[in-house]
Amino acid sequence: MKFLKNIIPNYLLNIGRKVLTVKRIFFIYFYDYKRFCKYSPVIxxxxxxxxxxxxxxxxxxxxxxxxxxxxxxxxxxxxxxxxxxxxxxxxxxxxxxxxxxxxxxxxxxxxxxxxxxxxxxxxxxxxxxxxxxxxxxxxxxxxxxxQKLVFKTDYFSEVNSNFSAFSNSRKSLRNYLEDQEVDLNLITNAIEIAKNAPSACNRQSVRVYVFSDKEQIKKILKIQGGNRGFGHLTNKLIIITSDLSVWGFARERNQTFIDGGIFAMNLLYGLHFQQIGACILNCSLSPENDVKLRSLGFIRESENFISMISCGILPEKFMQAASKRHEVSEILTIIK
Ligand SMILES: Cc1cc2nc3c(=O)[nH]c(=O)nc-3n(C[C@H](O)[C@H](O)[C@H](O)COP(=O)(O)O)c2cc1C
The missing domain is CATH 1.20.1050 (Glutathione S-transferase Yfyf (Class Pi); Chain A, domain 2)
Incomplete structure (x- = not known):
């Protein structure tokens, strides 16, 4: 191998390395593709x-x-x-x-x-x-x-409690006062908290966009599609993206989504702490809708959409979905 390195010009070696890497990326994605086809219910x-x-x-x-x-x-x-x-x-x-x-x-x-x-x-x-x-x-x-009728004062009553009570009290809420503004400073404070999220090798690939313009929010939420019945009440819309440019290994192909997801959760806690009503919204976009959303022109081409969060001021009382969780015994396996 050393012998070959000595006789092959550098530019050819680089081309060779790139060809091997492209092959490797193809193999890795094909591996994911096979697993998804085999184990998800799609097929x-x-x-x-x-x-x-x-x-x-x-x-x-x-x-x-x-x-x-x-x-x-x-x-x-x-x-x-x-x-x-x-x-x-x-x-x-x-x-x-x-x-x-x-x-x-x-x-x-x-x-x-x-x-x-x-x-x-x-x-x-x-x-x-x-x-x-x-x-x-x-x-x-x-x-x-x-489903429960909840009073706003009760909903936010645990924001200064211990973490377990605080975490238990956060819910996805889909009812906001249409004519009341969420203070952008509070969203910035929430992002300050969200920044505490860990990221792989601290590469911090996440970027955050906050929208206030009703027409723009409407356009984006139409593409998102999972906000029927409450999206129109959104006062601020947050879009979380994660940049592919920071991932240097093919095996890190999904890291944007992992780090983006961790950040998103932390941001939900940050928003809850700032007493902002919020509902995280999926960015499970088809390629067509991904292109449509990109074509609105506010994110860099290298960024992936991670999720959106609709935000608003909560009314005095509102309904809260149960969203029943699995029991710990159903999800935990202790390996001894
Ligand atoms: C990645 C992700 C995407 C979601 N997308 C939507 C969505 O499009 N529309 C919606 O109403 N809720 C959405 N949700 C909210 C979930 O329905 C909610 O988190 C789940 O039912 C648990 O309830 P909780 O957040 O109140 O604890 C999403 C949640 C996550 C984590």
Missing amino acids: SGYNNRDKLEAKIIERYHSIEKGLTMPDFRFNFGIPVLTSLTDNCIEYNEKYGESTQLKHALSVIFEYEKKHIDSKVPLNQDTIKVLNNLKNKIKNREEFPLG
Whole structure:
């Protein structure tokens, strides 16, 4: 090898190294590609317990969010409710009970109760779907209501408590006072806190953009797509990006997302500490939407979108989605 190095000109060696690196990057991405195809439900469908449970969570969360929207729409989400009940029946038949299945059922029956209590007739198809569910899953308990009416003073009452209480008190909130400004200084303070986030070799790839202009926010949120029913109330929109330029090894291909995610969580805590209502929004963009968002021209080409955060001043009281967590015993394995 040393002999070859001595006789091959440097420029050729560099070309050779680059070719090998490109090949390596291709191999690494192909490795990810194979794993994603094999293990995510995108191709296989929801063919095991974990996958079906995740689908159930995704669908009941959509109903949970609908139940907490500032302008509640009766009979919302019928297609989601229908597939959610099908998923619950399938799960119950194949795998029996689980904490998340129980919670899914509680969300479905909360949806029904909301209509009964408000004396608004349920859609005929929904009634059929609910009857079918009640026939198929008999062992139902009385469930407590998951979505809560919360007072702003209570919501922020733990901001100076110990970290456990503080962390427990932060929630994604989707209701803001449209005509009240979030002070930009408070957002800057929150970013100051978020900067404490660790990053791989302290490379700090994260960049933050804050938008105030209503029209611009509307354009961006239209591309984001996951803010129906509350996005229009956003007073400040934060976009978190992470720059690819700082990652020097092919194996660090996902580091933008890891460091960006850690920063995003810290920023959510920072915003909560500053008593700003916030909801993190995904940037799981298709390439087409990624290009669309880039073409608005505010980020550098080398930056990846990590997430957005809608921010606003909370009303005196608002609904809070339950977002039931897994039990520790369900996610923890201690290796001895
Ligand atoms: C990366 C990420 C993307 C999210 N995207 C959305 C979104 O597009 N729309 C939305 O309403 N909530 C979104 N959420 C909020 C989740 O629904 C919420 O964090 C989850 O249900 C847990 O609830 P909590 O934040 O109140 O504890 C997102 C959360 C994360 C972490």
